[in-house]
Structures are given as structure tokens and as C-alpha cells.
Amino acid sequence: MPREACGVLGTEDEGRVVFLAGWVHRIRDLGGITFVDLRDQSGLVQLVFRNIPEAHDLSLEDVIRIKGTVRRRESPNPKLPTGEIEVWVEELEILSKSKALPFPVDSDEPRANEETRLRFRFLDLRRERMQRNLRLRHKICLSIRNYLSERGFIEVETPYLTRSTPEGARDFLVPSRLEPGKFYALPQSPQLFKQTLVISGIERYFQIVRCFRDEDLRADRQPEFTQLDLEMAFLEDPDELFTLIEGLVAHVFREAIEVELEVPFPRIPYAEAMLRYGTDKPDLRFGMEIVDLSEVFRGCGFRVFAEAVERGEVIRALPVPGAAGRSRSELKRLEDRAKELGLGGLVWAKYENDAINSPIAKFVGEELLRRAAEEANAEEGDLLLLAAGPAEKVAEALGALRVELARELDLIPRDSWALAWIVDFPLFKLDEEGRIASEHHPFTSPHPEDIPYLETDPLRVRARSYDLVINGVEIASGSIRIHRRDLQERILKLLGLTEEEAREKFGFLLRALEYGAPPHGGIAFGLDRLVMMLAGESSIREVIAFPKTATGACPLTGAPAEVSEEQLRELHLKIELGDGARP
């Protein structure tokens, strides 16, 4: 007789003889009668043992198989889906014993530190919450595949052993045995391959694909992570993609967590996001919008502000609702935090009891502060935080304060979703050495109107790129690509690559662009982050079956590990440990 799922048994099965198998989830041994909650993938059911002495020998997490009869319960358990019934066991077979557990697996909250959980990941994953997360991940992937497949997209795999490309993150390298001294690199993303596929006539490509970046880890960053990668031919207007992706995301939210999203999502130009929220990934679940008050304070009696405006710097204000009652020491703490964030200082103004209280009131007058409040939409009972300095620095610092204070004041509504497109990113930025670098990547198409400024004023050139932001988290990023070789070469030259370098690194793409490349564009989602958010988790490690620790190690397998001399010899490698490096 085949075994059946235990978690779906109900009163309709009353009287049936069933064969069940699974793990011993809980044991309640009352002497003459023993209750065991049996767990399999489908859920739990209560087993009843009478006159079966072996039942007293069961341990948590033993794997057993039973034959029994479904009976209606004398006292049902409303907490269990199968709580109306129980199974009276007639035959018990212990398939596999379990040692005493390092931590309980019947708890939703992890009862061990993360390293222990990862070392015993096979047990940690038995916990219902982790099973739920992995199931949710599967559901999301399935709904993505169904949605895209129905719209003519096909999933194509691209190589993991590929060539190293300049720029971007550090590559993971794989030594070549057949070509001594040469290396493959694991892809940071399938960017060039997907563009090549579209040029190859795969007009609608997608892939749920692993990507590798050898950078330091974070709660939302792993060295290997998964992208939903997507590319379409004849995409010239980002709006076409936005509509498709809005449909996709709404579909995923509906299928995975039964949430109806409003479409279309707002579209916010990068410059506006930086001004109003101090970041290119604004959390729109709450207000507290930053306002530029440079003109209000131009020539005012507070010299620090007046001089900053003269220098071309900015004065900006962050309204903090209901925070006028803050104590001096709390305000001091805010100022210290502002300095940590790179500001010279922080000026506050309290709007309380129809009066204005601020250390700069005597310099600028109440009238000016009243105007500031009006512009910043600060009301009775609010606090206004004012900062002066270079636009970028002020934006970034106030943006950080905005999020921190909103959290602190509990202004972020729970179970709410705020999605938005950020558009019109600059094409270039300056790197640490002051050189021109891509903001997105070198294959991003410049905004057609701005192409004339490529050489003359590159930092002013807007890109046809876009990010999708959910609740203040960057969840997807993409662009319309360059599909003409001359423009692509121009951009690579601007980035400081010689023609020779360009041909060596990106030759295959440049060549492909010469043989009838359609206009195209696409987007890539951080799938782990998306699943994390939908699962309500705060680390992507909770939605990855076998993640790595902050040092890139895997406590389960012990990776990374040393290899044998023989392996090194075959790969023509010699290990030389420099200062500070340990074997």
C-alpha cells in the first residue's frame, strides 16, 4: 500500500485504514497511551499508540512508518487542520532513529544562533517557517515563469564558466586546466549573453539565474545570488517594459501572498527622488518629504546658512511629524547622528503651542522660520530639521535621517507596499579617482536628447535606465541598451577603454552589433530580495536553502577549503600567502 499525506486527513477519512510515514514531531507519553504528532511535507496528524510498547522508545525526529485507522477525536484540536481526527496505530516501523537535537525544530522562531543553524541546516530547514519560505520562493518562481511564458518569453540558460570583464564587482575566478595560466570567471550577471541572445532572434528572453560577485556580504547580499533576468527585442520605450513588469509584479504578489497592487507604479525621476527623499531608492510608505529652502534662507541673518547659499550649496529641511516635544538631549543625539552622516551640523526648529523655538530664531526671525515650516509642510507639533552643505551630501544625510526617524517614530505602516520606478538616472558618475564611470553599466543607452553632450558634458547625460523600488529597497534595475556599434564604441572610449581593450573585452558584443542588432532592453530582479520581502524576512539567508556566512563560509560543508597539491598541480597553480593571509 502506498503511503499517503498525513496533513490532509479529515473526518471524511473516518474508518479508513491508512499507511503514513514521516518524522516524529512531538511525543506525549502518558504511560498506557502515547500520542505522537507525525509530520510530513503536508503537515501534522496525531497518532495514538495503545498496546504498542515500542512507542515508548520513540525520539523526536525519528522517521517512522505506520499502519493505522482514522478515527474521529473525542476532544478535537482546533489548532490543527487535521484536529478533528487522529490515527489509531496498529503497526509501527522505525525507519531511522534521530540523535538528540541541537535545537528544536518545532519552533517558528529560531532557537539557535545562526552558525549552529547553518551547520545543521538540514534540521533548520525542517522548521515550518523555513519550509514556508522555500515554498514561497518556489511559488514566486513558478508564477514568474508562467506569466512570462504566456507572454512569449522563453527561458534560456547561459554559461557559468565565462570570461572576466572589466569594471563592476570583483570576479570569482576558475583556473583552466587545459590552458595553463588562463582563467574563467563566474558571471556577475548574464548581461552580455542576454543581449547576444536578443540579437540572435530570441526576441523575448528570461532566465532565473545564479550570479556571482566577490564582494563583502550583507544581510541582503550573498556572493552567489539569484536574478530574474529579462530582455526584449524592439524595446525602445521604457513604458512598454514598465507595463509588462507591473503586470508581472502584480501577478506575483497576487499568486504568492494574495495582495492586490495598484498599477501603474509611480515614476519618479532620479533628480526628484534625490531631492525629496535623499536617496535613489525612496521608501514611499510614509511622507516626511525633504524640501529645499535655499532660496528662503538666501541672505538670512544666520551666517552659516547665508554663506552656504552664496557658495552654491543648499539648505534643506526634513519635517518630523509630532516630534516638537523632543528633549535637548534627544536633539543633541540627532545632531551627533547628522555629523556621523557627514553634515557639519543640524539646526532644529520646534513648532509648538503656536510658537517657534529654534536656536537660530534670534538670527533669522520667526517670520522666516514660519515660511520654512509652510514650505516644508510642517504643522503644529512638528519638528523641522535643517541642514546646509553640498546638495549631494545634504540629500544623503537627510535621506538617512528620514528613514531612521520614521522607524523610530513608528510612522511606517505595516503590511503596506509602496512600489515605484526611478527613471532618468545619470549615465555616468565619477569614481573615486575622478574618472568617468558607468552609473548602471556600459551598455546602457543614453537619453537620445542628451547624446550631443556625451563628450562635452558627460555628467549631464541622462540614461535610459530605471530601477524598481519596493518599500525603500532596490529590487530591480534595467535599461534600454545601445544597439549600434558606433555609439557603443563611443561610450567605451569615454569610459577610458582603448579601441584594442574594447575589442578584447567586449569584442563579441561589438561584432554582434554589426550584424543587424534590433533595439533592445531589459531588466534584472534581485530574486532573493524579492522573496525576502514577500516572506517578511529581514535577511536573504532566510530564503536561501544553503547560504554563506558574513565571511563567505558555509558551515555545513566547510567551504571554502584547501585542495590537494595534486589538484593545484593540474591547474598549474602555486599558493603564495602574503602578509596577513593564513593558510
Place this chain on the structure above:
RNA sequence: GGGGCCGUGGUCUAGGCUGGACUAGGACGCCGGAUUGUCACUCCGGAGAUCGCGGGUUCAAAUCCCGUCGGCCCCGCCA
């Protein structure tokens, strides 16, 4: 590369600031016993840690100092 928090029986944790009755306490788990309607079963008894590791200060270190290893969070980094 830098900053912060943490490391105590199998697991989670109290104690640490202010060193001495800490002979390191509790909970869960484990072992033995009792228990025929429990569902986080209950009750009785028991075993189990030289406090991550190394060094230092001190009459005395889980506690203070230095180093080191490991974990977590953040900055840098992540086209």
C-alpha cells in the same frame, strides 16, 4: 580596509559595569522513574559547562586588559 555588538552544559540564556558564598543560576533538550485522552502533557529524580582560544594584571578572573578565532550588523566595496 574600518566601526559596533556577541561567544557561558547539546541548545538558548542569567551573571560581567562594581573581580571574592559562582560550589556558575534558569529554561528547553537528554537519561531514569511514574502516568490511559494528551496536544508546548504533567509530576519526581539525575547526568551534563574549568565560561571560544592564548597571554597578561591580581592573593584571587566567566567578570578587567591585550591578542586571536568564530558569528551577526553597519561603512567602504557591490558596472
